[in-house]
Amino acid sequence: MNIIKDFISYYKPYKRMFFMDMFCALMLSFIDLSFPMIVKYLLNDVYTKDTNVILKYAIIIGIFMFLMYVVRFFCQYYITSWGHIMGARMEADMRLDIFTHLQKLSFSYYDNNSTGKLMSRVVTDLFDISELAHHGPEDVFISILKIVGSFILLLNINVKITLILLFVTLIMLYFSYFYNKRMRYIFKKNRAKIANVNAQIQDSLSGIRVVKSFANENVENIKFSKGNKEFLSTKEKSYYLMGSFFSMNGFFQGMLYLSVVLFGGIFISTGDIKTADLVVYILYINIFLKPIEKLVNFTEQYQKGISGFERFLEIMNTNPDIKDNKDAIDIQNPKGEIQFKNVSFSYDEKNSILNNIDMKVKAGKTVAIVGPSGSGKTTFCNIIPRFYEINKGIVTIDGQNIKNIKLKSLRRNIGIVQQDVYIFGGTIKDNIAYGDSNATEEEVIEAAKKANAHEFIMGLEDGYDTYVGERGVKLSGGQKQRISIARVFLKNPPILILDEATSALDNESERYIQKSLEKLSTNRTTIVIAHRLSTIKNADKIVVLTEEGIKETGTHSELLSKKGVYAKLYNMQFQTA
Incomplete structure (x- = not known):
């Protein structure tokens, strides 16, 4: 019920459209139900009279039915x-809601969920929602x-046959x-x-250059084939179920017709029903069966849509583990003094x-910040903008606990240049302007x-309008790095974090960078x-x-003179050089 309540909440902005849709559905049902009654009236009360009366009533009823079907058209x-x-x-x-919510979730969430699977939640899982949102209430309402309408009218024609039909229908509903x-x-x-298939595709295509460099296309094909076969297996099971479901429902519908023909013939022979009434009864059977068929089809539609919505809610119900405190404030004219006070961090309880x-x-x-790999240098920097x-x-900035600063304000005042630069698909100008979306071309x-x-x-x-390709594939490493630095210049933050910004570059590019x-870094x-x-x-x-934590601090010359960890690391690099 909670899932259905959450689903219904999305109708709120479209209440007028929804109620107009339901009103049109009501009119359709009324018009469809009235046709057999008109036929019954014509067979029992009009076509038994003389020719002039028949012609007069036929014209009047014809005009009325034309107007009815004009309304039905609209x-x-x-x-x-x-x-x-x-x-x-x-x-x-x-x-939009799920994408916006994903923007709020912290790095730790993305550490545990692949991009391909998240894309599937945003795109594929919601494909059937549109059909369910439209046809769901309308189909149920019309059906x-x-x-109910045809059942009441069928009771008026013959109670015994209708009760037999009810018994077959109840069996059909239980089966459904x-x-x-x-x-x-x-x-x-x-x-x-x-x-899983989407995740495999995304992973393989993102790393296509690595795949080709190792000539591992066959390895990727095998990995993809495995996931593809698993998906095919569950898809086949769903079609086996659907085959049983629809064929059995078709069988029950046949039993409804069989009941009418068999018991209708018996009751005509006993004089319990007129032939004209049986004709009308069969017309109502069609009206009675169509909504049942719609409900059966709706069952498949509902399961597809609601299973997607459940997966949608799994993300929407994931609360961001990093968010603004109630009393959080903006930083006012930050100078940029940063202090760590007895700070400890771990990704899990063990490590x-x-x-x-x-x-x-x-x-x-x-x-x-220097030290051996795995000492926590990048983690140290990720803590300052509260990525973790x-x-x-x-941790304080200008004496203010960063937990009491609004996340947007905190991150707006910190510029980060990373070793692994991310360039968005688009132009060079778009990528630089990412540092300040309001910047002019001159800026x-x-x-x-x-x-x-x-x-x-x-x-x-094309200069600044050059399209850079996915992840900036058309640019060299040094060019991408300079664009990322231009972004930060445009952002103009008081605090700057450089995370091994030149380690992956050649000597010439490194000098430029x-x-x-x-x-x-100035000021x-x-x-x-x-x-x-x-x-x-x-x-x-x-x-x-x-x-173990902070081992040494000092200037370059002071640390060399201590002949400790830093001196050892420096001498190793010097000897290698």
Whole structure:
């Protein structure tokens, strides 16, 4: 019932359309139910009279029926067009809601869920919602009206035959209910399997260059084939169920006709029913059976739609583990002083990443974080914009606990340049303007110049309007990195985080990027995660992080003189060089 309540809530913005749709459905039912009654009236009361009376009544009833079917035309038009539009709008609302909700979920959620499966939830799972939203209430409403209306009229014609029909119908409904539960389970399983297929496609196509470089197309084909066969298996099971379901319902419908023909003949022979009434009775059987058939079809539609909606609700009911506190405020004119007070963090209960970190970064200063792989350098930086929630301790900016700062305000004042740059599909201008959606073209160009990107951009055929391809595939690593730096220049934040921003570049690209980063760091609080220690010699402070916590702090020369962890790491790199 809770699922149905949540589903019904999406009708709220379209109440007028919904009630108009139901009114048109009511008119359709009334017109369809009235036709056999008109036939009965003509057979019993009109066609038994003389020719002039028959002609007069035939013309009057003909005009009345023409007007009825004109009304039916407009009602059918509204149901088919605007009814479907209402369903499509509801589907679009749900898709927007789930996408918006996904934007609120933290990194930890995406660590545990693949992009392909989430795309399946946003796109595939909601395909059948539109049809259910439109046809569901309308089909149920029309069917109930027609079944109840025709049943009452059938009782008026002959009670005995109608009770026999009721008995067969009840068996049919019980059978539908039994199969209904089995179909719901199998349709939900279908959606889970197609989500796996989507995830496999997304994973394989995203890594297509790696696949080809290792000549592993056959490996990917085998992996995909396995998921595809699992989906086919559940799909086949659903079709076996549907085959049994529809064929048995067809059999029961045949039993209804058989009952009318058999018992109708018996009751005509005993004088309990007139031949004309039996003809009308058979016409009503058609009206009685069509809504039952619609309800049977609705059962499949409902199971498909509601199984998708259940999976939709699974995400909508996932609460973001990082959100604004009730009393959260915006940062006002931040200077950028950052302090860690006894901070500990772990991704799970067993493996601790950061332990009792105490550290202060003064406003406008540059602090470098170094250490062996797995020591928690990137995690340290991800805690500052609250991408992950710490287990213990406090992180402050200008003395303000970051948990008491609105997330938008906090992240708006932090710029991040990462090693793995993400470039959106679109133009270079679009990607730079991502740093400030309100920026003018002149401001975008100025940011590109500061990032040493303007020269290479103008060398491209379409300049700033050059389409970069998916994930910036048409650009080199250095070009992508400069565009990401231009983004941050445009954002102009007081706090800057550089997460191994040059480690994946060649020497020439690194020199270009290093100059850009030096410009970007001017008058900003900067935290640098460095792989190449030669790039952080001029940092105001270097912090050596290990699995045990902060091991050493000091300037480059101070740490070398200590001959500790930093000196060891530096000498290893120097000897390699």
